[in-house]
Amino acid sequence: MAGQDVVLSVQDLSIDYLTRRGRLQAVSHVSFDLHRGETLALIGESGCGKSTLNFGLMRLLPKTARTEAGKIVYTDRQNRSINILELNPRALRRFRWSECAMVFQGAQNSLNPVIHVRDMIFDTARAHGMNNRNEVRQRALELFRKVRLDPDRVFNAYPHELSGGMRQRVLIALGLLLNPQVVIFDEPTTALDILTQRSILNVLRDLKEELGFSSIFISHDLAVAAEIADTVATMYAGEIVEMGPVNDIFYEPRHAYTLGLMEASPRLSVGREELEGIPGSPPDLVEPPTGCKFHIRCPLAIESCKTTPPQLERVGAGHIVACYKSNEVLEKGKALRALPATHLS
Ligand SMILES: Nc1ncnc2c1ncn2[C@@H]1O[C@H](COP(=O)(O)OP(=O)(O)OP(=O)(O)O)[C@@H](O)[C@H]1O
Ligand SMILES: [Mg+2]
Known part of the structure; x- marks a missing residue:
């Protein structure tokens, strides 16, 4: 793929946590390019740095983390290059969700039970300057349809009235609300039964086809990753140790x-x-x-x-x-x- 198609370029990124035992090197010298429309799967066992790397891309790391080296260059729709590590808080708020959204690991199990789905949607939209409630509602209903949820029922539901798979779809729709160019899915199918996993993967595949966003798909399961990815990167102990087209990684x-x-x-x-x-x-x-x-x-x-x-x-x-x-x-x-x-x- 040509260089100008790169939407996110990560160059030599290293992230440490300051712990009582000393510096923990969670991400070491990671580099990759994500192209327009591409799905990159990050695979590896628990603790190999997948979530840390992606929190780093979104600048959502806790205070004890240090981005030690490297560059994260994002190219917006106007073809402007933006260095994420240099964004001020205001620009960063805009970047998150409008340019790059993340569906967090395990979030389907930690939704606030007393907040209606519709209020989650309105709150997210308002925080990013979308104040026309009717427009927001239409956009949400359209996305719910795309993720194969019953739009009206889910819009007016409380999270506890929905199954785990339905809550995960709500979160996927929420991630797409502001039409981002890049979406990070952190273990979106983990903890779901095998049939629900399959239908979420199908939804993601269709969405990607229809909306054309680029994505980073995190999984510890190579078989799941292989179903959705164009490119697979294996992470071990904070490093990318192998990366290539999905068929090469899978078959060779x-x-x-x-x-x-x-x-x-x-x-x-x-x-x-x-x-x-x-x-x-x-x-x-x-x-x-x-x-x-x-x-x-x-x-x-x-x-x-x-x-x-x-x-x-x-x-x-x-x-x-x-x-x-x-x-x-x-x-x-x-x-x-x-x-x-x-x-x-
Ligand atoms: N807030 C933190 N403070 C200190 N160490 C942390 C913190 N968060 C993660 N780590 C450590 O950083 C390393 C990478 O963790 P990370 O959560 O990024 O891995 P992961 O690949 O996402 O794992 P999982 O598959 O379990 O989600 C691990 O050794 C972990 O213990
Ligand atoms: Mg993780």
Whole structure:
């Protein structure tokens, strides 16, 4: 995709939290470009920095967080470049929601039970200068229809009268209220049953087609991400360790961690009695390991993985990976795929 199509460019972004034990390196030297209309999925286990990265993009980090380095450049509809890290509070308020909206992780379970859905909508609209209640109502009803909700019923409901899946749709509609160019969905289908997950994914796919926004879709499940993404980035311990077109990542992963996520996905290992999973757990980010941060858990690690961090290198069109053993990972992945499912466990 051409350079001028980039709507959000993240360059060498690092974010630390100041904790009692010391600095916790939640995001380390992350770079990527999000193009117009593109869906980028961020995948990785709990604690790998997905939410922190996206709070950083929206400048919604808590006071204990420090954006240590990097640049976030947003291109608006008039083709003006805006450095998000330099916005004043007023410009930042405009940026949030009107330019870039976020559907927060777990928010469907923390809606205020005594506020009507319609008042949530009116409050959000008013906070961003949309004061014509009739217009706001029409826009909300139209969006409710698009996310396949019964518009009138939901508009006048209290959150507790709606199911988890319906509340998530309300939040998706709310995110789209001011017609943003970029929407961040943080684990939008986690904690929903499998059928509800599927219908939310279908809704998101249709919305993206119809409205043409760009999105960042956060998930710990590669199978879910693969259904919606154009591009997938694997995060481990605060770093992007692999990124590429969805089919490359899905069929030809090159990082041992991406392959591990694949083997750990229940939906991708149908017919297997036991999931391989990834042994161990993510490292302590106050004292991260030397070399490749994944080496302790990696079945393919060699001596240099322990001492020298591998750099991101190009292995295909738009496909980059930071792994010394990327060729072996590719072969291992192919061999696993070639086995009949029953022989895998
Ligand atoms: N407010 C905070 N103060 C200190 N450390 C934090 C804070 N928020 C997150 N962290 C730490 O930063 C790291 C990244 O956390 P983050 O929530 O971004 O991960 P995540 O990938 O979104 O995880 P999950 O899948 O569980 O949502 C973790 O080690 C976490 O413990
Ligand atoms: Mg998170």
